[in-house]
Amino acid sequence: MYVRAKRKRVAEINVVPYIDVMLVLLIIFMVTAPLITQGVKVDLPQADAEPLDQDSKTPLVASVDINGNFYLNVGDSKTEPLEPEELATLVVAHLKVEPDTPVVVNGDGNVPYNSIIQLMVLLQKAGVPSVGLMTDSVEN
Known part of the structure; x- marks a missing residue:
């Protein structure tokens, strides 16, 4: 007759696999963090660009x-330059009245890229x- 010794139950969690996963995630985040850049969110079309509807x-x-x-096609002085704060105030006021109005940026072809981004x-x-x-449309 064999006497079997009772084993004690282990009530510990094996954390080694979790540490491995955390190290892999740390490496992934360290590699991808420099690749992430900030930018201005722009909704790009999913198809060929078409002009706005007439209606x-x-x-x-x-x-x-x-x-x-900076200029804005709203208000009394459409041809006078606006300060950035004035332009923002006019845009906010117009969007409160008509929230679904499309907004487009029109820039001279020789304007520095920084001005468009600002x-x-x-x-x-x-x-x-x-x-x-x-x-502008391209004419051949």
């Missing part, structure tokens, strides 16, 4: 000239959900 609302057009001055960030801070970019 759609007139869009807000925020413009930048070659000197970096305008887009200004519009984003003003609460614009998406921004479109205006272009």
Whole structure:
């Protein structure tokens, strides 16, 4: 007759697999963190670009000239340059009245990229959900 010794139950959690998983995740995050860049959120079309419908609302057009001055096609002085705070205030006021108005950016072809980005960030801070970019049609 064999006497079998009773084993004590182990009430510990084996954490070694969890440590392995955490180390792998740490390495993944360390590698991918430098690859993540900040940017202005823009809703890009999923198909070929088409002009706005004739029966759609007139869009807000925020413009930048070659000197970096901002303009907006709303208000009494459409051809006078606006300070960034004025432009943001006008956009917020217009979007409160008509929240589904499309907003597009119109910039001179020789404007520094930084001026366009500053305008887009200004519009984003003003609460614009998406921004479109205006272009001229290409003529062959």
